[in-house]
Amino acid sequence: MDPTNTSLGRVVPRHAEAKVRAALGDTRVVLVIGARQAGKTTLVRAIGGDSDATWFTFDSSEHREAAAFDPQSFIERDGLTIIDEIQRMPDLLLEIKASVDLDPRPGRFLLTGSARVFQLRDVPDALPGRVESIELWPLSQGEIDSSPDGFVDAAFSQGPQLSHSSEMSRTDYIERVVRGGFPEAVARQGQRRERFFDAYVDGLIQRDIMQLAEIQRIQEMRAMVRLLAARSGQTLVPAHIGNELQLPQSTISRYLGLLEEVFLIKRVPAWTSNLSSRAVSTPKVYFVDSGIAANLLGHDIDGLLEIGGPLGGLLEGFVAMEIARQLTWSEQRVQLFHYRTRDKVEVDIVLENRRGDVVAIEVKASASVGVKDFAGIRHLDAMLGERLKLGLVLYTGPDTVPFGPKFRAMPISALWETHP
Numbered sequence: 001m002d003p004t005n006t007s008l009g010r011v012v013p014r015h016a017e018a019k020v021r022a023a024l025g026d027t028r029v030v031l032v033i034g035a036r037q038a039g040k041t042t043l044v045r046a047i048g049g050d051s052d053a054t055w056f057t058f059d060s061s062e063h064r065e066a067a068a069f070d071p072q073s074f075i076e077r078d079g080l081t082i083i084d085e086i087q088r089m090p091d092l093l094l095e096i097k098a099s100v101d102l103d104p105r106p107g108r109f110l111l112t113g114s115a116r117v118f119q120l121r122d123v124p125d126a127l128p129g130r131v132e133s134i135e136l137w138p139l140s141q142g143e144i145d146s147s148p149d150g151f152v153d154a155a156f157s158q159g160p161q162l163s164h165s166s167e168m169s170r171t172d173y174i175e176r177v178v179r180g181g182f183p184e185a186v187a188r189q190g191q192r193r194e195r196f197f198d199a200y201v202d203g204l205i206q207r208d209i210m211q212l213a214e215i216q217r218i219q220e221m222r223a224m225v226r227l228l229a230a231r232s233g234q235t236l237v238p239a240h241i242g243n244e245l246q247l248p249q250s251t252i253s254r255y256l257g258l259l260e261e262v263f264l265i266k267r268v269p270a271w272t273s274n275l276s277s278r279a280v281s282t283p284k285v286y287f288v289d290s291g292i293a294a295n296l297l298g299h300d301i302d303g304l305l306e307i308g309g310p311l312g313g314l315l316e317g318f319v320a321m322e323i324a325r326q327l328t329w330s331e332q333r334v335q336l337f338h339y340r341t342r343d344k345v346e347v348d349i350v351l352e353n354r355r356g357d358v359v360a361i362e363v364k365a366s367a368s369v370g371v372k373d374f375a376g377i378r379h380l381d382a383m384l385g386e387r388l389k390l391g392l393v394l395y396t397g398p399d400t401v402p403f404g405p406k407f408r409a410m411p412i413s414a415l416w417e418t419h420p
Helices: 016-024 040-051 061-069 071-075 092-102 141-145 151-161 170-179 190-212 218-230 238-245 249-261 290-296 311-326 371-387
Strands: 029-033 054-057 081-084 109-113 131-135 265-268 284-287 334-340 346-353 358-363 388-395 407-411
Touching (some): 016 029, 016 040, 016 131, 040 081, 040 109, 151 346, 151 388, 218 249, 218 284, 218 290, 238 249, 249 265, 265 311, 265 334, 284 311, 311 346, 371 388
Parallel strands (some): 029 109, 388 407
Antiparallel strands (some): 265 284, 334 346
């Protein structure tokens, strides 16, 4: 298995490894994309080591110069060629296209990118039908704990039969929110972890984003990143952010796109079934890693323990992004949404599979749940009928508690401790 994160002092198998190996078996070019320091390089090195691959990184100026000088010779190899950080030389994708068209054997190239490569403005439309992209996120809680990470599949297959109990406390969950999933952050404590987060965000803005676009005033981007952290789990209206930062909406929209391209934030679209004309279409925003969001706001464990404090949005983001991680390996092909009406009826997370089946989820930071916490889910149930397979309130308490035939309160740890 992939020794993804040696800084943790142990081998951490990644769920994505099986996906990458399977893709190399029938696809000419495989692209692993994800945030910096999420473990992409270690993953592809481990896979390449099993196949005696040739490895290059475009973080190296020497490798970039060699590729620019003679791109055709650079990529012509007999076995698997691994190229790390391909977004730094996107023109090479045209040479790769020409090569795999002449020699269409599967498993020719394994690429990584710390930006959404095919969304970049300077990337040629080179590889349709020839490439499979696989996202690698920061570590999931299941990968950290060596637990199943099977919640999404179980929720759709078991429905109301799904049950889970937990010994985790509210403090345990807060510790996980503050820690996040970056391997370096998981391996550190206290101020050393905070220093990592500070350096990570600064480096992302000054290095990766500056490579993608000309930004005249970096301080504007920093201010926007902090503002987005404060709005984790809220609907995202660029005009409102522009008003607060005194920036034009066009600039805000551009900055949001850049932050998504480098995997710092994720916008979750609204679920707008034709069953309701009252639904709004505004997306929500989350940070890909809850530890970064908490650090940007200066929230430590003690501060988040306060009742009525700022935990709610961070915990919702933590849950939503754990689910988003699972969607990259679950057998169920599921999309992630939120739901909100003009009358402010809300459901934090709506999961819908290809058949139109729905699992609705609310996230609560409290250790107790009441009937009123299911109001939004019951609203969806009235519209969807049999299509709603399960309505959950995920909370910090210990037990699964029924609130009707299809509704359950369930400990948050079900996300990573449930078998598929």
